[in-house]
Amino acid sequence: MAKSAKKKNSLISFGTAAQNRKARHDYAIKETLEAGLVLKGPEVKSLRHGRATLTEAYAAEREGELWLFNVYIPEYQGGVLSRFEPRAPRKLLVHKKEQNRLLGAISRQGMTLLPLDIHFNSRGMAKVTLGLGQGLKKADKRQAIADRDWQRDKARLLRNRNLD
Structure with missing residues (x-):
């Protein structure tokens, strides 16, 4: 009996869609926070394909709200008529109290608000x-x-010592 080959689905239903690995190298991350992201339909479809880039992205204030700037989400190539700007600013959804605390830390302490990753939750x-x-x-x-x-060398030395 021959089984029919199923096409492998490459969409991300929940999990990490994009990561900013360079952020942890260039910055000492003091605190993390999860925020919602306002997206259009084709942007979500493109994110589900895992093609976004966060390397040059940052979050800042615009008109009293938090926005995410310079995130590259390529246009979805699935025949959708509505096009969008790949590097357009995108609104972040956070509680007002958290927003005020973050904006205060950015302005007073000279810190930066960076996106570490974009992911889909269980919903x-x-x-x-x-x-x-x-x-x-x-x-x-x-x-x-x-x-x-040094940690890598130490682990290698201990591993070789245990083999002898």
Whole structure:
């Protein structure tokens, strides 16, 4: 009996759609927060294909609200007539109290609000994980790289020692 081959579905129903790996390297993340994201239908479809880019993205205030800037979500190529701007600002949905606290930290303490990832929750809603971060100096980055190398070497030495 021959089984019919099922086409593998590459859509993301819930899970991570995009990550900003560079953010944790360039910034010391002090706090994280999950926020909703206002998107149009084709933007959600494009996100479900996992093609978004967050490397140059940041969140800031515009007209008293939090917005996400410079996120690249490519146009959906599924024959949809409504087009959208790939790098358009997108509104973030957070509670007013959290918004005021974040905006205060950004203005007073010189911190930056960065998107760490975009994911879909169990209900299928698009969410963005925001990180309140402070920029790292070059020396801090070098120290982190040295620590990571030492941990790797230490694990290798211990593994080789146990094999002998």
